[in-house]
Structures are given as C-alpha cells and as structure tokens.
Amino acid sequence: MNLKEPPAMSDGRLPDPDHRPWPWWPPARPAPAEAPQPSSDASYGRQVDPGALDVRHGVVLYLDNISVSFDGFKALNALSLAIDAGELRCVIGPNGAGKTTMMDVITGKTRPDAGSAFFGQTIDLTRLSEAEIAHAGIGRKFQKPTIFEHHSAFENLELAMKADKRVRRTLFARLSSEEEGRIAATLDRIGLAASAGRLAGLLSHGQKQWLEIGMLLMQEPKLLLLDEPVAGMSDEETERTAELFVSLAGEHSLVVVEHDMAFIASIARKVTVLHEGSVLAEGALDVVQNDPRVIEVYLGR
Ligand SMILES: Nc1ncnc2c1ncn2[C@@H]1O[C@H](COP(=O)(O)OP(=O)(O)OP(=O)(O)O)[C@@H](O)[C@H]1O
Numbered sequence: 001m002n003l004k005e006p007p008a009m010s011d012g013r014l015p016d017p018d019h020r021p022w023p024w025w026p027p028a029r030p031a032p033a034e035a036p037q038p039s040s041d042a043s044y045g046r047q048v049d050p051g052a053l054d055v056r057h058g059v060v061l062y063l064d065n066i067s068v069s070f071d072g073f074k075a076l077n078a079l080s081l082a083i084d085a086g087e088l089r090c091v092i093g094p095n096g097a098g099k100t101t102m103m104d105v106i107t108g109k110t111r112p113d114a115g116s117a118f119f120g121q122t123i124d125l126t127r128l129s130e131a132e133i134a135h136a137g138i139g140r141k142f143q144k145p146t147i148f149e150h151h152s153a154f155e156n157l158e159l160a161m162k163a164d165k166r167v168r169r170t171l172f173a174r175l176s177s178e179e180e181g182r183i184a185a186t187l188d189r190i191g192l193a194a195s196a197g198r199l200a201g202l203l204s205h206g207q208k209q210w211l212e213i214g215m216l217l218m219q220e221p222k223l224l225l226l227d228e229p230v231a232g233m234s235d236e237e238t239e240r241t242a243e244l245f246v247s248l249a250g251e252h253s254l255v256v257v258e259h260d261m262a263f264i265a266s267i268a269r270k271v272t273v274l275h276e277g278s279v280l281a282e283g284a285l286d287v288v289q290n291d292p293r294v295i296e297v298y299l300g301r
C-alpha cells in the first residue's frame with residue numbers, strides 16, 4: 001500500500017485539519033531541533049505516556065462540576081461523573097441532554113467553562129490538546145465511521161497501528177510477525193477475520209463501525225468513548241456489537257451513549273441518566289428506569 005499520501009477519508013476527502021476524526025493522522029514529523037517550544041505551559045506540546053496513567057484509586061475518568069455554555073445556554077451544568085477502571089458505563093438521556101458535549105469535553109474538542117476533568121489521578125484533560133488526549137489513551141468512536149474506504153480492512157488496522165506515535169517505526173517498514181498477529185487478533189475480535197482483504201468501502205454499515213472500533217483498539221486505548229454506536233445497525237449487528245463491548249470491558253473502560261434501550265439493556269451494568277447537562281439518576285438499569293424523575297423526563301414531554 002502507498003503510505004506516502006494521507007489516505008482519503010470515507011467520503012473521499014482528505015482529513016480536515018480543523019476537525020480530524022483521527023487526531024493522530026497524519027503522523028507528525030519530529031520537530032527540528034531549533035523549533036520553538038509550543039508553549040511555556042508544562043503540559044502543552046508534550047506526549048503523555050499512557051503507561052503513566054495512574055488508576056491506583058480505581059477511577060479512570062473523573063469529571064467534577066463541569067459546565068459548558070453555548071451563547072448563555074448551559075449544555076453541561078455542573079456535571080460530575082466518575083468511571084471506574086475496566087467499567088462499561090452506559091449514558092442515556094433525551095436529545096439535547098449533553099451526552100455528546102460531555103464526550104467533546106473529555107476528548108478536548110470543547111473546553112469547559114468551569115470544572116475539572118481528570119484521566120486517572122494525574123492527567124488533567126482540560127490542559128491537553130485533542131491529539132495529546134488521544135495519545136494518552138482515550139479513543140473516541142464517531143457516529144459516522146471514519147475509515148479509509150479505499151484500503152482493505154487489514155490495511156485500515158495497519159494504518160491505525162503505524163500512526164501510533166508510541167511505536168517508533170516508519171510507515172514504510174514491513175510488518176513484523178508480531179504486528180501481523182496483532183492485526184489478525186483484532187480482526188478476529190471485531191468479527192472481520194474473513195473480510196481482512198475486503199475493501200473497507202465494500203463492508204456493511206455494521207462492519208464499518210466495527211472496523212473503526214478495531215482501528216481504535218490498535219492504539220490500545222485505556223478508555224473508549226462510543227457515541228450511538230449501533231445507530232443504523234441491523235438487529236444481528238446490534239447483538240454482535242453488544243457481545244464485543246461486553247468482551248472489551250475489563251481490559252478497557254467504555255462509556256457508551258445510546259438511545260437504543262434494547263441494546264442498553266443487553267450490556268448495561270451501571271447506567272447514568274443525563275438531563276439538561278447534569279446527572280439526573282445513576283445506578284442499575286431497572287432502578288433508573290423506575291425512577292419517577294427519569295420517567296417524567298422521558299415521558300412527560
Ligand atoms: N457547538 C454548539 N453550539 C451551540 N449549541 C450547542 C453546540 N453543541 C451542542 N449544543 C447544544 O447543547 C445541547 C446539548 O447537546 P448535545 O449534542 O450534547 O446533546 P445530546 O445529549 O448528545 O443529544 P442527542 O441525544 O440528540 O445526540 C443541545 O441543546 C445542543 O443544541
């Protein structure tokens with residue numbers, strides 16, 4: 001495969017520098033020795049070592065009193081949330097509750113007006129760029145799959161692995177047998193082993209979503225954020241996605257936002273209900289579903 005040019009995105013465009021679904025693409029060239037430092041602020045312009053993630057207290061993500069306003073409208077209103085290491089957390093809530101905005105804050109796309117966001121005990125997400133947050137070990141799945149349609153499923157995973165800045169290698173180097181094994185294991189995990197050589201553009205909608213998840217997995221994220229991952233999937237694809245997520249929990253922490261309640265019921269452990277930018281209820285699915293405030297929010301409009 002030709003890795004000299006950045007591969008075109010699913011819709012044929014080159015990655016948009018202002019909104020890159022893959023903050024790590026294109027791989028940055030090493031800065032020349034005389035290059036000025038990006039900032040005097042100690043946490044900017046620095047790679048965060050994912051091995052440094054401190055989850056000794058068992059918490060992988062900690063949001064405290066986060067507020068985000070858009071023209072005076074509070075999309076997030078003193079939102080506080082803690083996700084345990086290895087947890088699979090479902091986040092539900094009506095349209096406009098702030099679910100996507102919460103993910104935007106975690107990934108550095110939106111800066112909070114107030115509050116703090118920590119990845120592990122020590123990594124202050126509000127001080128890192130989107131790319132730094134991705135490299136620190138937070139992977140985000142977008143609603144529209146952002147895969148390279150003109151490359152095979154295998155090559156998509158290869159690209160994702162080679163663009164990982166933690167790995168000191170060039171894009172042109174041959175794959176080692178260990179790397180080939182990692183790609184094969186990931187293809188197997190996402191149910192695409194039999195489609196390894198198939199062009200990504202020819203995969204089904206669900207398979208494309210799984211491929212994007214596979215691309216995230218190649219970067220070994222500690223935390224995966226998945227916004228409406230089963231939207232548009234067939235019932236069978238939805239069931240297989242549920243199995244995949246359940247299998248990923250433990251090894252990874254997952255935050256899953258979904259409106260499909262049958263899907264939520266099939267994966268749910270702890271569920272957080274967001275409403276008007278804050279946590280309305282939290283707990284087991286049957287408990288939050290029977291909470292009169294939650295019923296009011298879902299049915300009372
Ligand atoms: N960039 C923005 N500018 C202005 N308002 C915004 C912006 N982003 C989000 N909002 C508003 O903030 C609120 C929360 O939006 P958000 O997308 O986070 O909701 P959501 O819970 O993800 O909803 P849905 O379930 O429909 O995806 C909405 O009222 C939305 O219109």
Ligand SMILES: [Mg+2]
Nearest residue numbers: 099100101227
């Ligand atoms: Mg949303």
